[in-house]
Amino acid sequence: MKIYNTLTRRKEEFVPIEPGKVRIYICGPTVYNYIHIGNARPMVVFDTLRKYLQYRGYQVKYVQNFTDVDDKIINKAREEGTTAPEVSERFIKEYFDDADALNVARADVHPKVSDHIADIIDFVQTLIDKGYAYEADGDVYFSTRKFPEYGKLSGQNIDDLESGARIAIGEVKEDPLDFALWKAQKEPDEIAWESPWGLGRPGWHIECSTMSRKHLGATIDIHAGGEDLQFPHHENEIAQSECCNGVPFSNYWMHNGFITIDKEKMSKSKGNFFTVRDIRKQYSGEEIRFFLLSGQYRGPIDFSPEHMEQSRAGLARITNCADDLDFTIKNGKEGPMTEEEQAAVAGFDQYRQAFIEAMDDDLNTADGITAVFELVTAINTGLRGGATKAYAEAARKTLQEFADILGILQKQEESGIEADVEALVAERQEARKAKNWARADQIRDELKARGYTLKDTPQGVQIIKD
Numbered sequence: 001m002k003i004y005n006t007l008t009r010r011k012e013e014f015v016p017i018e019p020g021k022v023r024i025y026i027c028g029p030t031v032y033n034y035i036h037i038g039n040a041r042p043m044v045v046f047d048t049l050r051k052y053l054q055y056r057g058y059q060v061k062y063v064q065n066f067t068d069v070d071d072k073i074i075n076k077a078r079e080e081g082t083t084a085p086e087v088s089e090r091f092i093k094e095y096f097d098d099a100d101a102l103n104v105a106r107a108d109v110h111p112k113v114s115d116h117i118a119d120i121i122d123f124v125q126t127l128i129d130k131g132y133a134y135e136a137d138g139d140v141y142f143s144t145r146k147f148p149e150y151g152k153l154s155g156q157n158i159d160d161l162e163s164g165a166r167i168a169i170g171e172v173k174e175d176p177l178d179f180a181l182w183k184a185q186k187e188p189d190e191i192a193w194e195s196p197w198g199l200g201r202p203g204w205h206i207e208c209s210t211m212s213r214k215h216l217g218a219t220i221d222i223h224a225g226g227e228d229l230q231f232p233h234h235e236n237e238i239a240q241s242e243c244c245n246g247v248p249f250s251n252y253w254m255h256n257g258f259i260t261i262d263k264e265k266m267s268k269s270k271g272n273f274f275t276v277r278d279i280r281k282q283y284s285g286e287e288i289r290f291f292l293l294s295g296q297y298r299g300p301i302d303f304s305p306e307h308m309e310q311s312r313a314g315l316a317r318i319t320n321c322a323d324d325l326d327f328t329i330k331n332g333k334e335g336p337m338t339e340e341e342q343a344a345v346a347g348f349d350q351y352r353q354a355f356i357e358a359m360d361d362d363l364n365t366a367d368g369i370t371a372v373f374e375l376v377t378a379i380n381t382g383l384r385g386g387a388t389k390a391y392a393e394a395a396r397k398t399l400q401e402f403a404d405i406l407g408i409l410q411k412q413e414e415s416g417i418e419a420d421v422e423a424l425v426a427e428r429q430e431a432r433k434a435k436n437w438a439r440a441d442q443i444r445d446e447l448k449a450r451g452y453t454l455k456d457t458p459q460g461v462q463i464i465k466d
Helices: 037-055 071-080 084-101 117-129 158-164 204-216 227-245 285-292 305-331 339-360 365-383 389-406 419-433 437-449
Strands: 002-005 010-013 021-026 059-064 133-136 139-142 179-184 200-202 220-226 250-256 259-261 301-303 452-457 460-465
Touching: 002 250, 021 037, 021 204, 037 059, 037 220, 037 250, 037 259, 037 285, 037 389, 059 204, 071 084, 084 285, 117 133, 117 139, 117 179, 117 200, 117 204, 117 227, 139 227, 179 204, 179 227, 200 204, 204 220, 204 227, 220 227, 227 250, 285 301, 285 305, 301 305, 305 365, 305 389, 305 452, 305 460, 339 365, 339 389, 365 389, 419 437, 419 452, 419 460, 437 452
Parallel strands: 021 059, 021 220, 220 250, 259 301
Antiparallel strands: 002 010, 133 139, 139 179, 179 200, 452 460
């Protein structure tokens, strides 16, 4: 497998630190509101990376944090007249509601900042002891210029950064480029912990460095997140981690592209800001996930009604194939596969190879989905004219193999066909046998009005709930 490494700006063969094992850290959300469609993209993309690596035989340890200590959470608590922990816990639950709908699997560890204060204090103190950080009036800052490689991830030049840097009111740092590792408590209602530097709380960047080291070790295989995190967040993580630990922080850096709304950057000020919760009122979680995987992850992807409808139709094509196979497994011909069916099943391997080649090429889910569509076409050809249960079972297993990696076809429910509907279908069959076409058509139209489509197949009538 090759991965585009943001650090080197080229595709590289993926070689894990430990053969057969992969350690991945994903930057998670700041939990003060519902996640938006932009938050959902890295969730889905890197969940798919995890699933694919597991499919390829790797043992993956996957860590995704929650930032539950932050100015935005404190401000939200003030607005609501509640506490920061109450706000963060509420929106962690809401996060999992959306994540479950998107078929995003739980991480092996979901660390929270508030549970790692002692670890963060130890990390910061080590940086001070090594001369990379300093305390000023209860705040602790990292001395950016003491890390000569600063800017290596984002390609930023430190001289250019200096020209635009400013020291904000209330900050007492020595250099405009220095960033906060620990923030002194400014207001009595701010959440804070005791530290060697007085009451305060962690800065944003230090949390991920600390929790990554805690749960995955000083050097990890893959660190991933949205493109917007390259600078300053990930750049600062590298600086403080490598100064503290004395070893490279992450061997591979993966960043997904932005989501635009009708080809404009998503922004609250423009009013084109959509939460997953709102989108779920019109589209299923699987349809949203399928949309997010429809483009190569590093490029931008445009969210629009037209593109969502295309994704809905594309997913329906795969789902309908699965439904047809399930129907044939139940009602198809008994006995072994025919020679033609055996050859068709053997031919499925070409689609498997095409899928693997696409996913091995920097997780190209767009081309991977194309391979799945080609498999669906081949399966549907085999179903025409009637098929054996054995063929349908083999085809269904292959289709699900790909679907499990992409995180689709995970929530197919029981048909939920009411007894009276099945009775009407049986009556229609009797009417057709008696050549009472008027009654047969009447029943078909009645069921259509109730949201059911009847599909006559060689195996019998398939009832499709619209």
